[in-house]
Amino acid sequence: MELRKVTSENLFSIVKLTVNESQQNFVASNTESILEAYVTVTAGNVALPFGLYEDGKLVGFIMFGYGGIGEEDEPKICEGNYCIWRLMIDGRFQGRGLGKKAMEAALSYIRTWPCGKAEYCWLSYEPENTAAAGLYRSFGFVENGEMDGDEIVAVLKL
Ligand SMILES: CC(C)(COP(=O)(O)OP(=O)(O)OC[C@H]1O[C@@H](n2cnc3c(N)ncnc32)[C@H](O)[C@@H]1OP(=O)(O)O)[C@@H](O)C(=O)NCCC(=O)NCCS
Numbered sequence: 001m002e003l004r005k006v007t008s009e010n011l012f013s014i015v016k017l018t019v020n021e022s023q024q025n026f027v028a029s030n031t032e033s034i035l036e037a038y039v040t041v042t043a044g045n046v047a048l049p050f051g052l053y054e055d056g057k058l059v060g061f062i063m064f065g066y067g068g069i070g071e072e073d074e075p076k077i078c079e080g081n082y083c084i085w086r087l088m089i090d091g092r093f094q095g096r097g098l099g100k101k102a103m104e105a106a107l108s109y110i111r112t113w114p115c116g117k118a119e120y121c122w123l124s125y126e127p128e129n130t131a132a133a134g135l136y137r138s139f140g141f142v143e144n145g146e147m148d149g150d151e152i153v154a155v156l157k158l
Helices: 030-042 098-110 130-138
Strands: 002-005 046-054 057-066 082-089 120-125 142-148 151-157
Touching: 002 098, 030 046, 030 057, 030 082, 046 082, 046 098, 057 098, 082 098, 098 130, 120 130, 120 142, 130 151
Parallel strands: 082 120
Antiparallel strands: 002 046, 046 057, 057 082, 120 151, 142 151
């Protein structure tokens, strides 16, 4: 699994990726995520969006954060730590182990410390998103009692 930066070349393929209809409440569309990345970066904060490629084929999208983005109700864990902000595998390619491979690639990338060393990686998910919760738990993420809006926050010590 390879992470490739969002560029003018792959942007329009990435925004066409979709999750299954029953999952649409679990993750923003890739268009919304990339717009959020734009406003985050122009405000001087960090957003790192990538296409996920398996054997050279685009299968999903991931976006990382680092530190806060200046919102009032951000979880405390965001300060000085990495975040897997968005993750999706296109519905056509789910259930084949690609989510796991994406998480492995994501954590390897974070451990290159693109924004400097940090102690934790955190993420959040809707309480009904049992597939994501199971995936994250299998990588050692543990709920820390915080919420990000209506999403449960879970944390991994890096
Ligand atoms: C979550 C997601 C990325 C998993 O991708 P995937 O390629 O289907 O995952 P994998 O095939 O690698 O499965 C990895 C693990 O996810 C969990 N999982 C995947 N599909 C599941 C399902 N339908 N029900 C329960 N658990 C599931 C399991 O823990 C599974 O491990 P196992 O096979 O050892 O039991 C994918 O379902 C997705 O894009 N969902 C919609 C967007 C989303 O919810 N993103 C996360 C937002 S927080």
